Each structure stands twice: as C-alpha cells, then as structure tokens.
Amino acid sequence: MLLARAAALLAVVTVVGLLPWLSGRDPALSVLRARSAEQEPTEEALRAVREQLGLESGPVALLGDWFGAAVRGDLGRSWVSGSEVLPSVLSGLGVSLALMGAALFLALVLACALCARTLIRGARGTLDTREGGGGGTGAPAAALAALPEFLIATLLMVALSVWLGWFPPYGWQEPRHLVLPALALGIPAGGLLGRLAEDALPAVFTERWVELWRSSGCTAGRIGRAALRRALPAVLPQLGLVAVGLTGGAVAVETVFAVPGIGRTALGAAESQDLPLLQGSVLALVLLGLLAGLIAQTARRWMLGPGLRDASLSLAARRPARASRLRVAVPVGCAVLLLVVIGWGLLLDPLYVDTAARLGAPSGAHPLGTDALGRDVLARVGHGAATTVGIAVLVCLGSYLLAMIVGFLPALASGASETANAVPPVIAGILVAAVLGPGSLGASIAVALVSWPALAAHAAALVQETRAAGHLTAQRAIGSPPRWILLHHLLPAVAGPVARHAVLRLPGIALALASLGFLGLGAQPPAPEWGLTLSESLPYVERAPWAVLTPAAMLLLLAMLAVSLSTLPAPAAGRGPIARARARALRPERSTAR
Missing domain, CATH: 1.10.3720.10 (MetI-like)
Incomplete structure (x- = not known):
C-alpha cells in the first residue's frame, strides 16, 4: 500500500515535469505570453527564454535537476x-x-x-x-x-x-x-x-x-x-x-x-x-x-x-430493506423532471444571442431567463445535457469495460485503485488539460482515469469470491474446461453487479465533468455545458440569480438521482448471477455436455 502511494506520487510529479513536452506546445512561447502578452514572439526572444529557463537541455535533464533541488528543499523559481x-x-x-x-x-x-x-x-x-x-x-x-x-x-x-x-x-x-x-x-x-x-x-x-x-x-x-x-x-x-x-x-x-x-x-x-x-x-x-x-x-x-490487526473487520451484514413507494418515486420523479426540462430546452436554440434581452428575467419568451449575452438559459441547459450527461455515459461505459478486463488481475486492480485514490479528479483534470488543452476530451480522460479503478477493485473482489466458491470447485472436479467456467460462472457473477455499480456512478461522473467545466478545464465557450454555464453566469449572480440557479438546479437533480439510486436495495441474493451459477452447478451433466 505504501509502495503504491509512493508510486502514485512519483508518477504525478514526473508527469508534471514533462508537461511542456507532453503538450506539444512550445513552453518558451507560453512563458513569453504569460510574462508579456504584448511582446512579439520573435526567434531571438524565444531563444532568450529557453536559455534562461534551461529548456535546451531537454526534459530528462530538467526533471532530474528539479528532483535533486527538491530533495534539498529548493523548488526553483517561477517561470x-x-x-x-x-x-x-x-x-x-x-x-x-x-x-x-x-x-x-x-x-x-x-x-x-x-x-x-x-x-x-x-x-x-x-x-x-x-x-x-x-x-x-x-x-x-x-x-x-x-x-x-x-x-x-x-x-x-x-x-x-x-x-x-x-x-x-x-x-x-x-x-x-x-x-x-x-x-x-x-x-x-x-x-x-x-x-x-x-x-x-x-x-x-x-x-x-x-x-x-x-x-x-x-x-x-x-x-x-x-x-x-x-x-x-x-x-x-x-x-x-x-x-x-x-x-x-x-x-x-x-x-x-x-x-x-x-x-x-x-x-x-x-x-x-x-x-x-x-x-x-x-x-x-x-x-x-x-x-x-x-x-x-x-x-x-x-x-x-x-x-x-491482521483480521478483516467484517461487521454483520445488513438485510436489504424493501423498497417503499416513496424510495422508488424519488428517482423516477428526478428523472422525469430532468427529461422534461432537457426535452423542452432541446426545442430552442442555445447559441442565439438577443442583445436586447441580456440578463433578462424569466418570461414567456424565455421561461428561465437569459444569460449575460442574451442566450436562452433553458436552451443552454437542455442542449448541455448532451455534453454533460452524454459524455458521462461514454466515460462510464469505457470505465466499465476496462474494469472488467483489469478485474481479473486482482493485484493490478488493487494497486491501481490505491494510485487513483491518491489523485483527486480536479488534479487529474489540471494535468490532462495541461497536456491536451482544456476541452471535453481532456475532461473525459481525466475523469476516466480516476473512475475505472473503483469498478476494477469491485470486479476483482467478486472474482476472488466467486473463484473460491464451492460450486466452482465441483465444476473443476468434474472436468469443466476453464473457458466454460469463465463464460458461464465467473462473467455472469461479476458483470451484473459491476454494471449496477457503474450505473450508480454515472451521475457522479457527470458531476465531475461539470466541475471541470466550471473550472474552465472542460468544454469551452460557447458550448452549453452545465458547469461552464454556471461558471459564466457566476459573475452576474447579483443581477441575474436565475442564470446561476438553473444549471445549479439541474446538477442538484442529478445529485438527488444518484443518491436515490444508491439507497435503493439491491436485488435479492437468490435471484442474482451467483445464485444462477450455483443452480447451473447442480446440473453438471448439462454443463459438461456442452
């Protein structure tokens, strides 16, 4: 565990040290523009910046010098x-x-x-x-x-x-x-x-x-x-x-x-x-x-x-409570409200600018008001769902597929989980944005980097538990081939629970993407992304609070949907994939015949 954390720290610092070369952009040009946006980026000026910062020595030498100085307590000088x-x-x-x-x-x-x-x-x-x-x-x-x-x-x-x-x-x-x-x-x-x-x-x-x-x-x-x-x-x-x-x-x-x-x-x-x-x-x-x-x-x-100290602390398992009508109605209500607002907003133009209606209050023409440029807030919220939720679905699907592959390697899944837990999503977003530039692609990669390890750790735990089950021992004893056991026992026992876990993480992934958009690391203007829309309207919160509260309400509904889904009881154990696998194990003649 300590080794995994140390490896995570070393990997993060190394990636940061190589950022100017990983991004493909000239670091001398970035530094020159940061120092003086009006200065002409001539070859002489860029050469002077490279010599001053030691960029001509290359990334390996520069990173090695930084590590050596950091050990002595010297983090260098700001560029x-x-x-x-x-x-x-x-x-x-x-x-x-x-x-x-x-x-x-x-x-x-x-x-x-x-x-x-x-x-x-x-x-x-x-x-x-x-x-x-x-x-x-x-x-x-x-x-x-x-x-x-x-x-x-x-x-x-x-x-x-x-x-x-x-x-x-x-x-x-x-x-x-x-x-x-x-x-x-x-x-x-x-x-x-x-x-x-x-x-x-x-x-x-x-x-x-x-x-x-x-x-x-x-x-x-x-x-x-x-x-x-x-x-x-x-x-x-x-x-x-x-x-x-x-x-x-x-x-x-x-x-x-x-x-x-x-x-x-x-x-x-x-x-x-x-x-x-x-x-x-x-x-x-x-x-x-x-x-x-x-x-x-x-x-x-x-x-x-x-x-x-060396024993696993396993508290008594709690029996799943029955799902009351109220507990089922909450996610349904949140989902219906989200779909209504999104569907209504999709009928409008999110990029149309009406300068005469800047920061306009809610009205018949603009049910949720307008933003600082005169764009309809309802339209931007509706079309922003494609960016916020649509990309979250793709990230969730990619994380699920990768977790299913890595989950059958428990040691790798555990180490990856420890490494990802040491890096917050926002820090991953900063690093990826520095390499690829701010945008939806970089935000998606950043969230995916910290989303799949938890699913992989879940899959690895299920794989270990299923492999140790008695019905699989019986299958091996009667000569069932490994491929049969994998396709008809291990995969059914792991795929379903991990898929439900991934669905529960979908709203959280969307919220993580929105947070990166809010910080300017995700989708860029004029994209109608929820986090970006919230960030753009925040300076005008005193004059037009509706422009801030509308995307905030959509994110709040998304969070409520995540919570209500996570509090629903899991399916009964007797109906799950493990139970079905055990039932199949009781019919060895049918299993081996195939």
Whole structure:
C-alpha cells in the first residue's frame, strides 16, 4: 500500500515535469505570453527564454535537476514572475490547511449529528436492526455526500452572501471569509462520514457482546462509547478518501471564493504553464492526500489492536430493506423532471444571442431567463445535457469495460485503485488539460482515469469470491474446461453487479465533468455545458440569480438521482448471477455436455 502511494506520487510529479513536452506546445512561447502578452514572439526572444529557463537541455535533464533541488528543499523559481516557488507554495499551503482543517472539523460535527440518533437508540436497545434499519438519516447523509463542492459553494454564495449579506463572498482577510468555503468543503465530507457511520453502527449493535453488556448492567453511555469505538475502524480508512476529496474540492472552492490557497495556485500555474510553480503546488496537494491516508490507516491499526490487526473487520451484514413507494418515486420523479426540462430546452436554440434581452428575467419568451449575452438559459441547459450527461455515459461505459478486463488481475486492480485514490479528479483534470488543452476530451480522460479503478477493485473482489466458491470447485472436479467456467460462472457473477455499480456512478461522473467545466478545464465557450454555464453566469449572480440557479438546479437533480439510486436495495441474493451459477452447478451433466 505504501509502495503504491509512493508510486502514485512519483508518477504525478514526473508527469508534471514533462508537461511542456507532453503538450506539444512550445513552453518558451507560453512563458513569453504569460510574462508579456504584448511582446512579439520573435526567434531571438524565444531563444532568450529557453536559455534562461534551461529548456535546451531537454526534459530528462530538467526533471532530474528539479528532483535533486527538491530533495534539498529548493523548488526553483517561477517561470513567469521569477520569484522563488517555495514561499508561494508554503503561503498557499498554509491557507489551504486552515481551510481544510475548518472543513474537517465541520465534517466531523455534521457526521456526529447524522449518526447521533442511531448511536443513542442502539445504546438504549430501542434500535430496530431486523431489517438493517438505522436512525433514518442515511438518505439525507447520502444526499449531502453526493453534492459537489463547487455547487454548494455557488448556492451558499447566492443565499448567504448575495441575498442575506451575512458573509463576504470573496477574499481572505478576516475569519468571516473562512465560513462559506469551510461549509462548502465540510458539508459533503460530513455527509459521507455520517453515511458510513450510519451504515456501520446498526451492525455493531447486533453483535452478542452488546446484549451481554446490557444484561450485566452497563450503562447506555458506556455501551455507546464501546460501539462507536468498534465501528470507527471501518470508517477510518475513508478519512483518507475524504482528505483527498478535500484537496480536490478545495481547487473549485478556492476559485469560487477567490481564496489564495494552494489549489487556486496550481490552477493558475497550469493556465500559464508555469512549470516550477505547478510542480510545487501539485506536489503539495498530493502529499496532503497521501499523508492523510497514512494517518487514517495508522489510526485504524491502532484502534483494532494486535488481536484484530491482521483480521478483516467484517461487521454483520445488513438485510436489504424493501423498497417503499416513496424510495422508488424519488428517482423516477428526478428523472422525469430532468427529461422534461432537457426535452423542452432541446426545442430552442442555445447559441442565439438577443442583445436586447441580456440578463433578462424569466418570461414567456424565455421561461428561465437569459444569460449575460442574451442566450436562452433553458436552451443552454437542455442542449448541455448532451455534453454533460452524454459524455458521462461514454466515460462510464469505457470505465466499465476496462474494469472488467483489469478485474481479473486482482493485484493490478488493487494497486491501481490505491494510485487513483491518491489523485483527486480536479488534479487529474489540471494535468490532462495541461497536456491536451482544456476541452471535453481532456475532461473525459481525466475523469476516466480516476473512475475505472473503483469498478476494477469491485470486479476483482467478486472474482476472488466467486473463484473460491464451492460450486466452482465441483465444476473443476468434474472436468469443466476453464473457458466454460469463465463464460458461464465467473462473467455472469461479476458483470451484473459491476454494471449496477457503474450505473450508480454515472451521475457522479457527470458531476465531475461539470466541475471541470466550471473550472474552465472542460468544454469551452460557447458550448452549453452545465458547469461552464454556471461558471459564466457566476459573475452576474447579483443581477441575474436565475442564470446561476438553473444549471445549479439541474446538477442538484442529478445529485438527488444518484443518491436515490444508491439507497435503493439491491436485488435479492437468490435471484442474482451467483445464485444462477450455483443452480447451473447442480446440473453438471448439462454443463459438461456442452
């Protein structure tokens, strides 16, 4: 695990160091334009820039020099400003650490609030665990976890800064500037931790020791503390993922609120192709995620103790509850509303400009108003679904196919998952955009790079479980060929669950693409992409809030769809592919005859 994380760090830093040559663009020209856009890019000027930066020595020598200097604590000088990189990185890192620390505190408070009811009821013995029931906060927690940080930041700015005026919308001068960015980062992180704790606690209270302690006269408070300590090791590994999410989400949040953190510094360095500053910023961001993951793993091992350190912590499986009509109606309602708005918008022209109707309020001619250029917001939202959701479907399909291939190589799947978890999607987007340039292709590749490993890890776990099943041992014993076992047992047992997993990730992939579009790393103007539409309208939020709230509402509906799908119970085990495979195993004469 430590080796995989170190390999991820080395790979990211190496890719960053080779960016000027991987992109195919002349780095001297990019630096010259970043320094002075008005200067003529003559051959003499470009040659002077190359000699000053040492570009003529080639990428390998330049990267080797950077690694050697970085070991000594020297990150070089900015190609644009000429100032030392290390002070800029440390300054941005200090701001980001303060922001992420406040966000993590809020996340823990929110997680405690979400699982408090389950913990109290379980400690008192009033929790119904027969159907895996908790305190009823699982769906709200999942809803908060599904919301992207840039969307929460936009909604908080509109509600608490523009409408109510409680907090300043931009800057980093006083403690009040910390509140909204910390909320934007802490709410989804707290929702994720709260959902995990909500899922883990009911299983703990079904264990025998709880009833034994209760019959021995232990107080509810003591049982609650012990149950919480028992459930925490299953949640602690996710703290590393939460920290990675905070580092990636901080880029978007710092951009929305103009916070001078390390994420915003990395984004600006990528846009100007300031290689030393980008290397230092990305190195700091990835190190933050890696360090948080290592701390979480160490804390988990300490809490488990020597007796359980090498054993898998497997809490009691929760029985799937029946799907109520309300739980089925929520995804159906979200999907219908999305389809109605998208279908209506597809009937209109998203590129038609009416200068007389700039920032126009909703009316009969423009049901959802117009943007800063006079384009119909409904039309742009409708046509933007093809870019946002359509590309997400292709990325999801590609991730699924790749995961099915890699999933049959468990060691490779595990290492790839660890590596991908160390790189936030936004950082991958910055790197890919620096190579291919901003656009839908680069955003798709960036999201795909961090989407397939989770599916591959799922597939690998199912492959291992199915290969160890007794009915496959019987198949081998009666002489079934490996190809038959693969096509009629392994693939049916793996393909279905991984496909459902991929479908559940589809809205999240679309939201990730929208976040890259919001940062200017995805689709470019005048494309009607949801994240880009939201970003273009954000400077006019005080005059035309509808232009911001409409794409935000579509993204919110997409997040609600993802949450409602993820909270639906899985199909009964008796009807799944593994059960069908076992049933086929009971008919060996038919299997071998074929």
